[in-house]
Amino acid sequence: MSKLPKHIGKIGTPPIKCQGIKTKLINFIAENIKWEGDGRWIEPFLGSGVVLFNIQPCRALVSDTNKHIIHLYQQIQSGKIDEVLVKAYLKSADEQLKKGGQDYYLEVRKRFNEQGSSLDFLFLNRSCFNGLMRFNSKGGYNVPFGHKPERFAQAYITKIINQISWIKKMMKGKDWVFEVADWRQTLRQAKEADFVYLDPPYIGRHADYYNNWTEEDAIELAEVAKRLHCGFALSMWLENKYRKNEHIENHWDGLELRSFSHFYHVGSREDLRNEMQEALVLPGKNLNNIPLQIKQDIEHPIQFKLFE
Ligand SMILES: C[S@@+](CC[C@H](N)C(=O)[O-])C[C@H]1O[C@@H](n2cnc3c(N)ncnc32)[C@H](O)[C@@H]1O
The missing domain is CATH 3.40.50.150 (Vaccinia Virus protein VP39)
Incomplete structure:
Protein backbone atom coordinates (compact mmCIF):
# COMPACT_ATOMS: atom_id res chain seq x y z
CA MET A 1 0.00 0.00 0.00
CA SER A 2 2.79 2.46 0.87
CA LYS A 3 5.35 1.19 -1.61
CA LEU A 4 6.60 3.80 -4.06
CA PRO A 5 6.75 4.62 -6.95
CA LYS A 6 3.07 4.51 -7.75
CA HIS A 7 0.54 6.37 -9.84
CA ILE A 8 -2.40 7.90 -8.02
CA GLY A 9 -5.56 7.84 -10.12
CA LYS A 10 -7.76 10.38 -8.42
CA ILE A 11 -5.98 13.10 -6.44
CA GLY A 12 -7.79 14.10 -3.26
CA THR A 13 -7.72 17.59 -1.78
CA PRO A 14 -7.55 18.33 1.95
CA PRO A 15 -9.75 20.90 3.75
CA ILE A 16 -6.88 23.36 4.31
CA LYS A 17 -5.14 25.41 1.59
CA CYS A 18 -1.69 26.96 1.90
CA GLN A 19 0.96 28.64 -0.21
CA GLY A 20 3.10 26.15 -2.05
CA ILE A 21 0.44 23.39 -1.88
CA LYS A 22 1.56 20.44 -4.01
CA ASN A 66 2.21 25.83 12.27
CA LYS A 67 0.30 24.57 15.31
CA HIS A 68 -3.09 25.45 13.80
CA ILE A 69 -2.73 22.96 10.95
CA ILE A 70 -1.46 20.23 13.25
CA HIS A 71 -4.16 20.82 15.89
CA LEU A 72 -6.92 20.62 13.27
CA TYR A 73 -5.60 17.30 11.96
CA GLN A 74 -5.04 15.93 15.48
CA GLN A 75 -8.65 16.73 16.33
CA ILE A 76 -9.99 15.10 13.18
CA GLN A 77 -7.86 12.06 13.97
CA SER A 78 -9.15 11.80 17.55
CA GLY A 79 -12.75 12.28 16.42
CA LYS A 80 -13.15 15.54 18.33
CA ILE A 81 -13.89 17.27 15.03
CA ASP A 82 -16.06 15.47 12.51
CA GLU A 83 -18.37 16.15 9.57
CA VAL A 84 -21.42 16.74 11.78
CA LEU A 85 -19.68 19.39 13.87
CA VAL A 86 -18.13 21.11 10.85
CA LYS A 87 -21.45 21.16 9.01
CA ALA A 88 -23.30 22.72 11.95
CA TYR A 89 -20.51 25.27 12.47
CA LEU A 90 -20.36 26.29 8.79
CA LYS A 91 -24.14 26.53 8.45
CA SER A 92 -24.30 28.89 11.38
CA ALA A 93 -21.27 30.83 10.08
CA ASP A 94 -22.96 31.09 6.68
CA GLU A 95 -26.00 32.82 8.17
CA GLN A 96 -23.88 35.24 10.13
CA LEU A 97 -21.53 35.96 7.24
CA LYS A 98 -24.47 36.75 4.97
CA LYS A 99 -25.76 39.25 7.53
CA GLY A 100 -22.47 40.72 8.75
CA GLY A 101 -20.12 40.32 5.76
CA GLN A 102 -16.66 41.64 6.46
CA ASP A 103 -17.55 42.65 10.05
CA TYR A 104 -18.39 39.05 10.86
CA TYR A 105 -15.21 37.78 9.17
CA LEU A 106 -13.14 40.21 11.27
CA GLU A 107 -14.97 39.15 14.44
CA VAL A 108 -14.06 35.49 13.76
CA ARG A 109 -10.47 36.47 12.94
CA LYS A 110 -10.17 38.36 16.24
CA ARG A 111 -11.67 35.43 18.16
CA PHE A 112 -9.34 33.00 16.40
CA ASN A 113 -6.30 35.12 17.23
CA GLU A 114 -7.32 35.13 20.90
CA GLN A 115 -8.51 31.54 21.28
CA GLY A 116 -7.12 29.55 18.32
CA SER A 117 -10.17 27.36 17.61
CA SER A 118 -9.63 24.88 14.76
CA LEU A 119 -13.14 25.50 13.38
CA ASP A 120 -12.46 29.23 13.18
CA PHE A 121 -9.17 28.42 11.48
CA LEU A 122 -11.02 26.39 8.84
CA PHE A 123 -13.56 29.20 8.39
CA LEU A 124 -10.83 31.82 7.87
CA ASN A 125 -8.78 29.68 5.54
CA ARG A 126 -11.83 29.02 3.34
CA SER A 127 -13.27 32.53 3.24
CA CYS A 128 -10.22 34.79 3.28
CA PHE A 129 -8.75 36.61 0.31
CA ASN A 130 -7.34 34.18 -2.30
CA GLY A 131 -7.32 31.25 0.15
CA LEU A 132 -4.07 32.51 1.62
CA MET A 133 -2.61 31.42 4.92
CA ARG A 134 -0.55 34.24 6.37
CA PHE A 135 0.26 35.35 9.89
CA ASN A 136 1.66 38.59 11.30
CA SER A 137 4.84 38.84 13.37
CA LYS A 138 2.92 37.94 16.54
CA GLY A 139 1.40 34.83 14.97
CA GLY A 140 -2.03 36.38 14.29
CA TYR A 141 -3.93 35.43 11.11
CA ASN A 142 -3.91 38.62 9.06
CA VAL A 143 -5.40 37.80 5.66
CA PRO A 144 -8.29 40.13 4.73
CA PHE A 145 -11.80 38.98 3.87
CA GLY A 146 -12.31 37.43 0.42
CA HIS A 147 -15.37 39.69 -0.01
CA LYS A 148 -17.86 36.93 -0.65
CA PRO A 149 -20.60 37.03 2.02
CA GLU A 150 -22.28 34.10 0.20
CA ARG A 151 -19.09 32.06 0.39
CA PHE A 152 -20.52 29.18 2.39
CA ALA A 153 -23.29 28.21 0.00
CA GLN A 154 -24.60 24.65 0.36
CA ALA A 155 -22.35 23.26 -2.41
CA TYR A 156 -19.24 24.76 -0.83
CA ILE A 157 -20.10 23.40 2.62
CA THR A 158 -20.64 19.96 1.04
CA LYS A 159 -17.26 20.20 -0.67
CA ILE A 160 -15.51 20.98 2.65
CA ILE A 161 -17.40 18.21 4.48
CA ASN A 162 -16.35 15.74 1.78
CA GLN A 163 -12.74 16.82 2.23
CA ILE A 164 -13.02 16.25 5.99
CA SER A 165 -14.58 12.80 5.37
CA TRP A 166 -11.83 11.93 2.94
CA ILE A 167 -8.93 12.74 5.26
CA LYS A 168 -10.74 11.01 8.15
CA LYS A 169 -11.02 7.91 5.99
CA MET A 170 -7.33 8.15 5.05
CA MET A 171 -6.31 8.38 8.73
CA LYS A 172 -8.42 5.40 9.79
CA GLY A 173 -6.44 2.33 10.81
CA LYS A 174 -3.13 4.02 10.08
CA ASP A 175 -0.30 4.66 12.47
CA TRP A 176 0.10 8.39 11.81
CA VAL A 177 1.59 10.83 14.33
CA PHE A 178 0.97 14.56 13.88
CA GLU A 179 3.32 16.85 15.81
CA VAL A 180 3.96 20.57 16.19
C1 LIG B 1 5.79 24.88 1.22
S1 LIG B 1 4.88 24.59 2.67
C2 LIG B 1 4.54 22.87 2.57
C3 LIG B 1 3.43 22.61 1.60
C4 LIG B 1 2.93 21.18 1.60
N1 LIG B 1 3.88 20.26 1.03
C5 LIG B 1 1.61 21.11 0.84
O1 LIG B 1 1.58 20.53 -0.26
O2 LIG B 1 0.62 21.66 1.32
C6 LIG B 1 6.05 24.72 3.94
C7 LIG B 1 5.56 24.43 5.34
O3 LIG B 1 6.69 24.45 6.21
C8 LIG B 1 6.28 24.94 7.48
N2 LIG B 1 7.51 25.43 8.15
C9 LIG B 1 8.16 26.61 8.02
N3 LIG B 1 9.26 26.66 8.79
C10 LIG B 1 9.33 25.47 9.41
C11 LIG B 1 10.26 24.88 10.33
N4 LIG B 1 11.33 25.56 10.76
N5 LIG B 1 10.05 23.62 10.75
C12 LIG B 1 8.95 22.93 10.33
N6 LIG B 1 8.02 23.42 9.48
C13 LIG B 1 8.22 24.67 9.02
C14 LIG B 1 5.28 26.03 7.14
O4 LIG B 1 4.41 26.26 8.24
C15 LIG B 1 4.57 25.45 5.92
O5 LIG B 1 3.39 24.78 6.29
Whole structure:
Protein backbone atom coordinates (compact mmCIF):
# COMPACT_ATOMS: atom_id res chain seq x y z
CA MET A 1 0.00 0.00 0.00
CA SER A 2 2.79 2.46 0.87
CA LYS A 3 5.35 1.19 -1.61
CA LEU A 4 6.60 3.80 -4.06
CA PRO A 5 6.75 4.62 -6.95
CA LYS A 6 3.07 4.51 -7.75
CA HIS A 7 0.54 6.37 -9.84
CA ILE A 8 -2.40 7.90 -8.02
CA GLY A 9 -5.56 7.84 -10.12
CA LYS A 10 -7.76 10.38 -8.42
CA ILE A 11 -5.98 13.10 -6.44
CA GLY A 12 -7.79 14.10 -3.26
CA THR A 13 -7.72 17.59 -1.78
CA PRO A 14 -7.55 18.33 1.95
CA PRO A 15 -9.75 20.90 3.75
CA ILE A 16 -6.88 23.36 4.31
CA LYS A 17 -5.14 25.41 1.59
CA CYS A 18 -1.69 26.96 1.90
CA GLN A 19 0.96 28.64 -0.21
CA GLY A 20 3.10 26.15 -2.05
CA ILE A 21 0.44 23.39 -1.88
CA LYS A 22 1.56 20.44 -4.01
CA THR A 23 -1.82 19.18 -5.28
CA LYS A 24 -0.74 19.42 -8.93
CA LEU A 25 2.60 17.74 -8.30
CA ILE A 26 1.38 14.64 -6.44
CA ASN A 27 1.98 12.18 -9.26
CA PHE A 28 5.28 13.76 -10.20
CA ILE A 29 6.35 13.11 -6.60
CA ALA A 30 4.74 9.66 -6.22
CA GLU A 31 6.12 8.38 -9.53
CA ASN A 32 9.70 9.47 -8.85
CA ILE A 33 10.23 8.33 -5.28
CA LYS A 34 11.54 4.85 -4.53
CA TRP A 35 10.59 3.48 -1.12
CA GLU A 36 9.86 -0.03 0.09
CA GLY A 37 7.29 1.30 2.53
CA ASP A 38 8.60 -0.64 5.55
CA GLY A 39 9.43 2.30 7.81
CA ARG A 40 7.65 5.59 8.38
CA TRP A 41 6.79 8.37 5.93
CA ILE A 42 8.41 11.41 7.57
CA GLU A 43 7.19 14.81 6.42
CA PRO A 44 8.52 17.71 8.53
CA PHE A 45 6.96 20.51 6.42
CA LEU A 46 3.43 19.13 6.28
CA GLY A 47 1.52 22.24 5.17
CA SER A 48 -1.93 21.21 3.90
CA GLY A 49 -0.99 17.53 4.14
CA VAL A 50 -1.97 16.90 0.52
CA VAL A 51 1.12 14.76 -0.15
CA LEU A 52 0.63 12.57 2.93
CA PHE A 53 -3.10 12.08 2.32
CA ASN A 54 -2.53 10.99 -1.27
CA ILE A 55 0.54 8.81 -0.69
CA GLN A 56 -1.32 7.08 2.17
CA PRO A 57 1.58 5.37 3.95
CA CYS A 58 0.72 2.84 6.68
CA ARG A 59 2.98 4.59 9.19
CA ALA A 60 3.91 8.26 9.30
CA LEU A 61 5.48 10.97 11.43
CA VAL A 62 4.40 14.35 10.10
CA SER A 63 4.93 17.79 11.54
CA ASP A 64 4.90 21.51 10.97
CA THR A 65 5.69 24.55 13.11
CA ASN A 66 2.21 25.83 12.27
CA LYS A 67 0.30 24.57 15.31
CA HIS A 68 -3.09 25.45 13.80
CA ILE A 69 -2.73 22.96 10.95
CA ILE A 70 -1.46 20.23 13.25
CA HIS A 71 -4.16 20.82 15.89
CA LEU A 72 -6.92 20.62 13.27
CA TYR A 73 -5.60 17.30 11.96
CA GLN A 74 -5.04 15.93 15.48
CA GLN A 75 -8.65 16.73 16.33
CA ILE A 76 -9.99 15.10 13.18
CA GLN A 77 -7.86 12.06 13.97
CA SER A 78 -9.15 11.80 17.55
CA GLY A 79 -12.75 12.28 16.42
CA LYS A 80 -13.15 15.54 18.33
CA ILE A 81 -13.89 17.27 15.03
CA ASP A 82 -16.06 15.47 12.51
CA GLU A 83 -18.37 16.15 9.57
CA VAL A 84 -21.42 16.74 11.78
CA LEU A 85 -19.68 19.39 13.87
CA VAL A 86 -18.13 21.11 10.85
CA LYS A 87 -21.45 21.16 9.01
CA ALA A 88 -23.30 22.72 11.95
CA TYR A 89 -20.51 25.27 12.47
CA LEU A 90 -20.36 26.29 8.79
CA LYS A 91 -24.14 26.53 8.45
CA SER A 92 -24.30 28.89 11.38
CA ALA A 93 -21.27 30.83 10.08
CA ASP A 94 -22.96 31.09 6.68
CA GLU A 95 -26.00 32.82 8.17
CA GLN A 96 -23.88 35.24 10.13
CA LEU A 97 -21.53 35.96 7.24
CA LYS A 98 -24.47 36.75 4.97
CA LYS A 99 -25.76 39.25 7.53
CA GLY A 100 -22.47 40.72 8.75
CA GLY A 101 -20.12 40.32 5.76
CA GLN A 102 -16.66 41.64 6.46
CA ASP A 103 -17.55 42.65 10.05
CA TYR A 104 -18.39 39.05 10.86
CA TYR A 105 -15.21 37.78 9.17
CA LEU A 106 -13.14 40.21 11.27
CA GLU A 107 -14.97 39.15 14.44
CA VAL A 108 -14.06 35.49 13.76
CA ARG A 109 -10.47 36.47 12.94
CA LYS A 110 -10.17 38.36 16.24
CA ARG A 111 -11.67 35.43 18.16
CA PHE A 112 -9.34 33.00 16.40
CA ASN A 113 -6.30 35.12 17.23
CA GLU A 114 -7.32 35.13 20.90
CA GLN A 115 -8.51 31.54 21.28
CA GLY A 116 -7.12 29.55 18.32
CA SER A 117 -10.17 27.36 17.61
CA SER A 118 -9.63 24.88 14.76
CA LEU A 119 -13.14 25.50 13.38
CA ASP A 120 -12.46 29.23 13.18
CA PHE A 121 -9.17 28.42 11.48
CA LEU A 122 -11.02 26.39 8.84
CA PHE A 123 -13.56 29.20 8.39
CA LEU A 124 -10.83 31.82 7.87
CA ASN A 125 -8.78 29.68 5.54
CA ARG A 126 -11.83 29.02 3.34
CA SER A 127 -13.27 32.53 3.24
CA CYS A 128 -10.22 34.79 3.28
CA PHE A 129 -8.75 36.61 0.31
CA ASN A 130 -7.34 34.18 -2.30
CA GLY A 131 -7.32 31.25 0.15
CA LEU A 132 -4.07 32.51 1.62
CA MET A 133 -2.61 31.42 4.92
CA ARG A 134 -0.55 34.24 6.37
CA PHE A 135 0.26 35.35 9.89
CA ASN A 136 1.66 38.59 11.30
CA SER A 137 4.84 38.84 13.37
CA LYS A 138 2.92 37.94 16.54
CA GLY A 139 1.40 34.83 14.97
CA GLY A 140 -2.03 36.38 14.29
CA TYR A 141 -3.93 35.43 11.11
CA ASN A 142 -3.91 38.62 9.06
CA VAL A 143 -5.40 37.80 5.66
CA PRO A 144 -8.29 40.13 4.73
CA PHE A 145 -11.80 38.98 3.87
CA GLY A 146 -12.31 37.43 0.42
CA HIS A 147 -15.37 39.69 -0.01
CA LYS A 148 -17.86 36.93 -0.65
CA PRO A 149 -20.60 37.03 2.02
CA GLU A 150 -22.28 34.10 0.20
CA ARG A 151 -19.09 32.06 0.39
CA PHE A 152 -20.52 29.18 2.39
CA ALA A 153 -23.29 28.21 0.00
CA GLN A 154 -24.60 24.65 0.36
CA ALA A 155 -22.35 23.26 -2.41
CA TYR A 156 -19.24 24.76 -0.83
CA ILE A 157 -20.10 23.40 2.62
CA THR A 158 -20.64 19.96 1.04
CA LYS A 159 -17.26 20.20 -0.67
CA ILE A 160 -15.51 20.98 2.65
CA ILE A 161 -17.40 18.21 4.48
CA ASN A 162 -16.35 15.74 1.78
CA GLN A 163 -12.74 16.82 2.23
CA ILE A 164 -13.02 16.25 5.99
CA SER A 165 -14.58 12.80 5.37
CA TRP A 166 -11.83 11.93 2.94
CA ILE A 167 -8.93 12.74 5.26
CA LYS A 168 -10.74 11.01 8.15
CA LYS A 169 -11.02 7.91 5.99
CA MET A 170 -7.33 8.15 5.05
CA MET A 171 -6.31 8.38 8.73
CA LYS A 172 -8.42 5.40 9.79
CA GLY A 173 -6.44 2.33 10.81
CA LYS A 174 -3.13 4.02 10.08
CA ASP A 175 -0.30 4.66 12.47
CA TRP A 176 0.10 8.39 11.81
CA VAL A 177 1.59 10.83 14.33
CA PHE A 178 0.97 14.56 13.88
CA GLU A 179 3.32 16.85 15.81
CA VAL A 180 3.96 20.57 16.19
CA ALA A 181 7.73 20.63 15.68
CA ASP A 182 10.64 22.26 14.00
CA TRP A 183 12.05 20.16 11.12
CA ARG A 184 15.31 19.50 12.99
CA GLN A 185 13.47 17.81 15.84
CA THR A 186 11.50 15.61 13.42
CA LEU A 187 14.50 14.58 11.31
CA ARG A 188 16.37 13.45 14.43
CA GLN A 189 13.80 10.64 14.66
CA ALA A 190 14.42 9.27 11.14
CA LYS A 191 15.55 5.64 10.93
CA GLU A 192 17.00 3.61 8.06
CA ALA A 193 13.76 2.14 6.67
CA ASP A 194 11.96 5.50 6.79
CA PHE A 195 11.46 7.90 3.91
CA VAL A 196 11.73 11.66 4.35
CA TYR A 197 9.82 14.05 2.08
CA LEU A 198 10.98 17.66 2.37
CA ASP A 199 8.97 20.63 1.11
CA PRO A 200 10.40 23.69 2.90
CA PRO A 201 9.11 27.22 2.30
CA TYR A 202 10.54 29.20 -0.61
CA ILE A 203 13.60 31.14 0.47
CA GLY A 204 12.55 34.70 1.23
CA ARG A 205 9.03 34.30 -0.17
CA HIS A 206 5.65 34.19 1.63
CA ALA A 207 7.67 35.13 4.73
CA ASP A 208 5.49 35.25 7.85
CA TYR A 209 5.41 33.99 11.44
CA TYR A 210 5.49 30.31 10.36
CA ASN A 211 7.47 30.73 7.13
CA ASN A 212 10.56 32.64 8.05
CA TRP A 213 12.85 30.64 5.78
CA THR A 214 16.29 32.05 5.05
CA GLU A 215 19.20 30.97 2.87
CA GLU A 216 20.94 29.78 6.08
CA ASP A 217 17.98 27.55 6.98
CA ALA A 218 17.97 26.10 3.46
CA ILE A 219 21.71 25.38 3.61
CA GLU A 220 21.40 23.72 7.01
CA LEU A 221 18.55 21.55 5.69
CA ALA A 222 20.68 20.47 2.70
CA GLU A 223 23.54 19.49 5.02
CA VAL A 224 21.30 17.52 7.37
CA ALA A 225 19.39 15.80 4.55
CA LYS A 226 22.58 14.61 2.86
CA ARG A 227 23.59 12.88 6.10
CA LEU A 228 20.28 11.02 6.51
CA HIS A 229 20.55 7.24 6.62
CA CYS A 230 17.25 6.77 4.83
CA GLY A 231 15.79 7.73 1.45
CA PHE A 232 14.57 11.26 0.94
CA ALA A 233 13.22 13.66 -1.67
CA LEU A 234 13.15 17.43 -1.67
CA SER A 235 10.70 19.61 -3.59
CA MET A 236 11.85 23.01 -4.72
CA TRP A 237 11.24 25.40 -7.59
CA LEU A 238 13.91 25.05 -10.26
CA GLU A 239 13.43 27.77 -12.79
CA ASN A 240 10.96 30.32 -14.05
CA LYS A 241 10.93 32.80 -16.92
CA TYR A 242 13.11 35.19 -14.93
CA ARG A 243 15.67 33.10 -13.09
CA LYS A 244 17.14 29.79 -12.02
CA ASN A 245 17.19 28.63 -8.44
CA GLU A 246 20.90 28.80 -7.74
CA HIS A 247 20.45 27.27 -4.31
CA ILE A 248 19.91 23.88 -5.96
CA GLU A 249 23.12 24.03 -7.95
CA ASN A 250 25.08 25.41 -5.03
CA HIS A 251 23.87 23.10 -2.28
CA TRP A 252 22.36 19.96 -3.82
CA ASP A 253 25.05 19.28 -6.38
CA GLY A 254 25.80 15.59 -6.91
CA LEU A 255 22.23 14.50 -6.33
CA GLU A 256 19.75 13.32 -8.90
CA LEU A 257 17.33 15.93 -10.08
CA ARG A 258 13.96 15.40 -11.78
CA SER A 259 12.06 18.31 -13.21
CA PHE A 260 8.45 19.01 -14.01
CA SER A 261 7.09 22.01 -15.77
CA HIS A 262 3.68 23.56 -15.28
CA PHE A 263 1.90 26.80 -15.92
CA TYR A 264 0.18 29.07 -13.48
CA HIS A 265 -2.17 31.94 -14.24
CA VAL A 266 -1.02 35.38 -13.27
CA GLY A 267 -4.31 37.13 -13.96
CA SER A 268 -7.82 36.41 -15.02
CA ARG A 269 -7.06 36.24 -18.75
CA GLU A 270 -6.39 32.78 -20.13
CA ASP A 271 -3.28 33.89 -22.00
CA LEU A 272 -1.63 35.47 -18.96
CA ARG A 273 0.29 32.53 -17.69
CA ASN A 274 3.83 31.82 -16.62
CA GLU A 275 5.81 28.64 -16.80
CA MET A 276 7.43 27.27 -13.68
CA GLN A 277 9.82 24.35 -13.48
CA GLU A 278 9.64 22.34 -10.29
CA ALA A 279 12.43 20.10 -9.07
CA LEU A 280 12.49 16.92 -7.10
CA VAL A 281 15.95 16.28 -5.67
CA LEU A 282 16.77 12.66 -4.86
CA PRO A 283 19.92 11.14 -3.38
CA GLY A 284 22.39 10.23 -6.16
CA LYS A 285 24.49 7.08 -5.95
CA ASN A 286 27.60 9.01 -5.06
CA LEU A 287 26.66 12.16 -3.23
CA ASN A 288 29.52 14.55 -3.83
CA ASN A 289 31.17 13.29 -7.00
CA ILE A 290 28.47 13.21 -9.65
CA PRO A 291 27.52 16.44 -11.39
CA LEU A 292 23.88 17.46 -11.17
CA GLN A 293 21.84 15.31 -13.54
CA ILE A 294 18.67 16.77 -14.92
CA LYS A 295 16.04 14.41 -16.16
CA GLN A 296 12.79 15.87 -17.41
CA ASP A 297 10.43 12.97 -17.56
CA ILE A 298 7.04 14.58 -17.57
CA GLU A 299 6.37 16.93 -20.40
CA HIS A 300 2.68 17.52 -20.24
CA PRO A 301 2.33 20.96 -18.73
CA ILE A 302 -0.87 21.50 -16.86
CA GLN A 303 -2.71 24.70 -16.19
CA PHE A 304 -4.00 25.77 -12.83
CA LYS A 305 -4.82 28.78 -10.79
CA LEU A 306 -2.46 29.47 -7.93
CA PHE A 307 -4.91 29.14 -5.04
CA GLU A 308 -8.07 27.49 -6.17
C1 LIG B 1 5.79 24.88 1.22
S1 LIG B 1 4.88 24.59 2.67
C2 LIG B 1 4.54 22.87 2.57
C3 LIG B 1 3.43 22.61 1.60
C4 LIG B 1 2.93 21.18 1.60
N1 LIG B 1 3.88 20.26 1.03
C5 LIG B 1 1.61 21.11 0.84
O1 LIG B 1 1.58 20.53 -0.26
O2 LIG B 1 0.62 21.66 1.32
C6 LIG B 1 6.05 24.72 3.94
C7 LIG B 1 5.56 24.43 5.34
O3 LIG B 1 6.69 24.45 6.21
C8 LIG B 1 6.28 24.94 7.48
N2 LIG B 1 7.51 25.43 8.15
C9 LIG B 1 8.16 26.61 8.02
N3 LIG B 1 9.26 26.66 8.79
C10 LIG B 1 9.33 25.47 9.41
C11 LIG B 1 10.26 24.88 10.33
N4 LIG B 1 11.33 25.56 10.76
N5 LIG B 1 10.05 23.62 10.75
C12 LIG B 1 8.95 22.93 10.33
N6 LIG B 1 8.02 23.42 9.48
C13 LIG B 1 8.22 24.67 9.02
C14 LIG B 1 5.28 26.03 7.14
O4 LIG B 1 4.41 26.26 8.24
C15 LIG B 1 4.57 25.45 5.92
O5 LIG B 1 3.39 24.78 6.29
